[in-house]
Amino acid sequence: MNSLCVPLLTRKNYLPYFLCVLLLGGCGDFVQVENDTKGIIYCSEGSPTGFNPQLDSSGTTVDASSHQIYDRLIDFDPVSGELVSALATSWMVSDDGLRYTFQLRKNVNFHSTPYFTPTRTLDADDILFSFDRWRLAEHPFHMVSGGDYPYINSIGLDQLISNITRLNGYRVEIQLERPESSFLANLATDSAIILSAEYGGKLKQSKTKDLIDSQPIGTGPYKFVSYRQDRFIRFLRHDGYWGEENKTEQLIFDITPSSSLRLAKLITGECDVMAFPAHIELDIIRQRKELSLDEKPGLNVGFWAFNTSKAPFDNPQVRKALAMAIDRDALLEAIYFGSAVPAVSILPPTSWAFQGDLKNISYNPIAAKKILLENGIEPGFVMNIWAMPVERAYNPNAMKMAALIQAYLQDVDIRANIVSYEWGTFRGRLKQGGHDSVLIGWSADNGDPDNFYRPLLSCPAIKYGTNRAMWCSPEYDSYINQALQFTDQEERAYFYAKANELLMAEMPLVPIAHAIHYQAYRANLTGLVINPFGGIRFAPVEKN
Amino acid sequence: MGNFVLRQFNLLVLTLFVLSLFSFSLAYLFPGDPLTNLTGIAGSEQADYQLLNDAFHMQGNVLQQYFYYLGALFKGDWGISFSSGLPLTNEISRTLAASIELSTYAFIFSFSLGIPLGFIAGLRHYKITDNVLLSVSVIGYSIPVFWLALIVILLFSLQLGWFPLSGRISLLFDVPLKTGFILFDILLSDLPDKQEAFYDALRHLILPTLSIAIVTTAIVLRITRRSVIETMNSEFIQAAYARGLTSRQVLQHHGIANALIPILPVLTMQFTTLLTNAMIVEIIFSWPGIGNWLIQAIYQRDYPAIRAGMLAVSSLVVILNMSINIAIRLIDPTRGRLEHATI
Numbered sequence: 001m002n003s004l005c006v007p008l009l010t011r012k013n014y015l016p017y018f019l020c021v022l023l024l025g026g027c028g029d030f031v032q033v034e035n036d037t038k039g040i041i042y043c044s045e046g047s048p049t050g051f052n053p054q055l056d057s058s059g060t061t062v063d064a065s066s067h068q069i070y071d072r073l074i075d076f077d078p079v080s081g082e083l084v085s086a087l088a089t090s091w092m093v094s095d096d097g098l099r100y101t102f103q104l105r106k107n108v109n110f111h112s113t114p115y116f117t118p119t120r121t122l123d124a125d126d127i128l129f130s131f132d133r134w135r136l137a138e139h140p141f142h143m144v145s146g147g148d149y150p151y152i153n154s155i156g157l158d159q160l161i162s163n164i165t166r167l168n169g170y171r172v173e174i175q176l177e178r179p180e181s182s183f184l185a186n187l188a189t190d191s192a193i194i195l196s197a198e199y200g201g202k203l204k205q206s207k208t209k210d211l212i213d214s215q216p217i218g219t220g221p222y223k224f225v226s227y228r229q230d231r232f233i234r235f236l237r238h239d240g241y242w243g244e245e246n247k248t249e250q251l252i253f254d255i256t257p258s259s260s261l262r263l264a265k266l267i268t269g270e271c272d273v274m275a276f277p278a279h280i281e282l283d284i285i286r287q288r289k290e291l292s293l294d295e296k297p298g299l300n301v302g303f304w305a306f307n308t309s310k311a312p313f314d315n316p317q318v319r320k321a322l323a324m325a326i327d328r329d330a331l332l333e334a335i336y337f338g339s340a341v342p343a344v345s346i347l348p349p350t351s352w353a354f355q356g357d358l359k360n361i362s363y364n365p366i367a368a369k370k371i372l373l374e375n376g377i378e379p380g381f382v383m384n385i386w387a388m389p390v391e392r393a394y395n396p397n398a399m400k401m402a403a404l405i406q407a408y409l410q411d412v413d414i415r416a417n418i419v420s421y422e423w424g425t426f427r428g429r430l431k432q433g434g435h436d437s438v439l440i441g442w443s444a445d446n447g448d449p450d451n452f453y454r455p456l457l458s459c460p461a462i463k464y465g466t467n468r469a470m471w472c473s474p475e476y477d478s479y480i481n482q483a484l485q486f487t488d489q490e491e492r493a494y495f496y497a498k499a500n501e502l503l504m505a506e507m508p509l510v511p512i513a514h515a516i517h518y519q520a521y522r523a524n525l526t527g528l529v530i531n532p533f534g535g536i537r538f539a540p541v542e543k544n
Numbered sequence: 545m546g547n548f549v550l551r552q553f554n555l556l557v558l559t560l561f562v563l564s565l566f567s568f569s570l571a572y573l574f575p576g577d578p579l580t581n582l583t584g585i586a587g588s589e590q591a592d593y594q595l596l597n598d599a600f601h602m603q604g605n606v607l608q609q610y611f612y613y614l615g616a617l618f619k620g621d622w623g624i625s626f627s628s629g630l631p632l633t634n635e636i637s638r639t640l641a642a643s644i645e646l647s648t649y650a651f652i653f654s655f656s657l658g659i660p661l662g663f664i665a666g667l668r669h670y671k672i673t674d675n676v677l678l679s680v681s682v683i684g685y686s687i688p689v690f691w692l693a694l695i696v697i698l699l700f701s702l703q704l705g706w707f708p709l710s711g712r713i714s715l716l717f718d719v720p721l722k723t724g725f726i727l728f729d730i731l732l733s734d735l736p737d738k739q740e741a742f743y744d745a746l747r748h749l750i751l752p753t754l755s756i757a758i759v760t761t762a763i764v765l766r767i768t769r770r771s772v773i774e775t776m777n778s779e780f781i782q783a784a785y786a787r788g789l790t791s792r793q794v795l796q797h798h799g800i801a802n803a804l805i806p807i808l809p810v811l812t813m814q815f816t817t818l819l820t821n822a823m824i825v826e827i828i829f830s831w832p833g834i835g836n837w838l839i840q841a842i843y844q845r846d847y848p849a850i851r852a853g854m855l856a857v858s859s860l861v862v863i864l865n866m867s868i869n870i871a872i873r874l875i876d877p878t879r880g881r882l883e884h885a886t887i
Contacts, residue, residue: 038716228628234715234718252715252716261830267701
């Protein structure tokens with residue numbers, strides 16, 4: 001009987017005693033729960049559709065491939081949100097903003113696997129191969145796996161680039177149709193990965209082009225080993241990785257669709273990291289000292305937009321008065337259960353252009369009432385609040401929020417009716433502008449502030465149906481357009497500050513909250529940082 | 545004896561024939577194209593589809609089709625899974641092995657615990673030990689297995705943290721598939737951390753094995769107890785005592801064999817019940833066995849997988865039953881038919 005079994009015995013605990021007898025020698029080794037330190041297991045939420053994030057921008061596919069198998073020319077720093085060098089060590093932008101020259105990193109190895117052995121390191125051909133795949137319809141791999149590149153097409157990256165030229169083995173020039181300073185940010189998104197041209201050539205020769213997306217080769221920190229649908233994905237450390245060395249040998253995705261089972265596995269130590277903890281489970285994670293819960297405001301914003309094309313909401317004073325009439329802190333408490341930060345502008349604090357010194361409009365129903373009267377809103381005025389019928393990260397319960405706002409408005413003698421339709425109909429009618437005000441929000445795809453300012457409030461966005469306030473200000477548009485003509489962040493921030501100032505004065509929408517992004521893992525893990533700009537990154541993660 | 549084996553064999557062939565007929569008809573009963581349901585190859589993959597169409601003689605009448613389907617089954621070509629795109633033969637042999645492994649360990653456990661306890665209870669019948677064992681066994685076999693599995697997880701995995709709650713082995717160990725039995729595969733493998741892997745696999749085995757075995761243990765205990773009571777009350781035992789043998793001698797020389805032989809068939813028949821229980825428990829413990837796999841197939845409407853999985857499981861149960869019958873007959877040729885026992 002070894003030492004571990006003895007204390008169990010003294011506790012008069014018969015079943016463990018029995019087990020100990022049954023298993024005799026092994027008992028000590030049995031009751032060790034931590035899996036060993038050589039590998040990290042991530043309980044992911046589903047099976048990826050493949051291993052190429054160019055083809056599928058869903059979080060599950062991106063998590064399984066983008067930052068594990070591949071690299072991009074440039075990356076977002078997950079903490080500061082700034083662009084940092086990845087496969088490109090440096091880049092230059094021509095004065096007219098139309099030509100970007102990238103200097104590539106040397107001695108970047110591709111994965112060497114049982115199915116492919118690279119004979120050369122990364123060079124300009126690989127960049128051309130990867131970008132031309134989604135850019136040019138005549139590219140031999142364009143139509144492989146369907147020929148649809150959803151994210152890249154949706155941001156118009158394929159249209160923006162007019163030409164890519166190889167200047168020499170390690171220099172590539174990308175020419176644009178028009179200057180656009182969010183271009184670099186778009187190159188850092190999860191979909192802008194670099195494939196191996198040599199591997200592509202080999203597959204073309206063996207007439208197995210399809211394998212490029214199911215047996216991937218990249219330059220990333222982990223190489224693909226095997227995948228069994230609904231069970232697991234196995235990765236091994238890429239020993240020739242250009243980035244920092246990592247002592248983790250294996251990375252495993254344990255595919256577990258049920259969130260409670262993921263949590264259970266995290267508790268027993270069968271997983272080291274879990275995907276998407278449910279809000280109701282957050283307290284369980286917080287209570288356990290062997291688990292860590294990281295949180296960071298996500299790249300999203302939930303807001304209350306007024307239809308500025310309708311009277312009296314075309315009057316900025318009325319909009320400001322309505323903003324003063326609601327207590328946003330109380331809304332945050334009641335709707336997000338503390339899992340969100342209050343919003344002062346449409347930009348979340350994780351963005352580099354976030355302006356920390358913005359003053360928030362404070363809750364003041366008495367002043368609101370006075371301003372409303374001054375602007376001709378009589379007591380008993382009737383308006384409607386449209387509330388989304390679905391749950392979104394930026395607003396988990398719009399209906400409840402609408403009911404609370406209704407109560408606040410009653411205090412300033414406004415009668416509000418809550419309106420909701422089925423989600424498809426809701427968006428359709430919203431686009432036509434049938435609402436007085438609406439509770440909705442926005443989730444961005446990259447860290448660039450343009451991803452918030454342009455779709456939410458610019459004049460052309462009314463047509464695309466993302467400008468819920470129907471607000472069009474040539475002044476505002478000129479600010480955000482000017483911002484794009486500069487590449488220097490400080491210069492751009494100047495214009496965004498101008499835009500913020502205008503928004504504060506005009507208040508076309510009331511920003512309410514930026515919902516928090518959660519990540520739960522075992523406390524002995526280091527290096528796991530929430531990446532607000534996309535997929536999870538395991539490159540720096542180690543276990544102690 | 546030869547006659548008996550022949551009869552059993554005929555029965556086996558007939559049952560398997562009916563099963564194969566049923567699985568073939570499933571291809572027509574499930575929604576969608578019968579050939580797609582049989583092979584897992586969708587009509588959109590034109591070239592393959594045409595080839596298969598010819599291979600399965602889909603133009604011919606149903607009887608011809610069935611004949612060619614049977615041919616494919618014997619060749620080991622069971623079709624392809626819709627959801628994973630892998631050959632079903634591989635998937636089934638992998639998952640079925642995992643289920644059989646789990647059931648075998650649970651079965652061994654039930655026997656090695658149930659029979660001795662049954663003897664203790666039987667020898668001290670109507671005394672306190674007997675009453676305690678009997679009441680515990682009533683609880684044991686009244687508990688639904690899936691509920692027991694959940695309780696066991698709650699206690700030993702989540703509260704105490706002693707054992708893992710899912711899978712066969714930590715995914716960190718990449719054990720190459722040889723026999724399909726994880727413990728043997730580990731021993732046969734050339735993993736650098738073989739011992740660790742073995743312990744890890746054992747830790748994963750304990751909770752599911754216990755959950756399945758408890759019900760069977762209770763049943764084995766009760767059958768054994770009853771048989772022991774009957775045997776110990778019979779005249780030859782009294783005679784043995786009268787000859788002055790000690791209790792120990794009586795039990796060793798006359799009791800054990802006479803109590804066990806009549807109930808052996810009933811006990812071994814428990815294996816099939818155990819296998820079905822195992823299939824339920826697999827789902828709770830995420831054990832990669834055939835039960836778990838079939839449930840996934842049903843969720844994903846993977847018709848070829850449902851068809852082939854059903855055929856594999858039912859054939860296994862039928863073959864097992866027949867082999868047990870024959871084996872028992874070999875051990876005890878005096879038996880005309882299976883004796884019915886009560887629990």
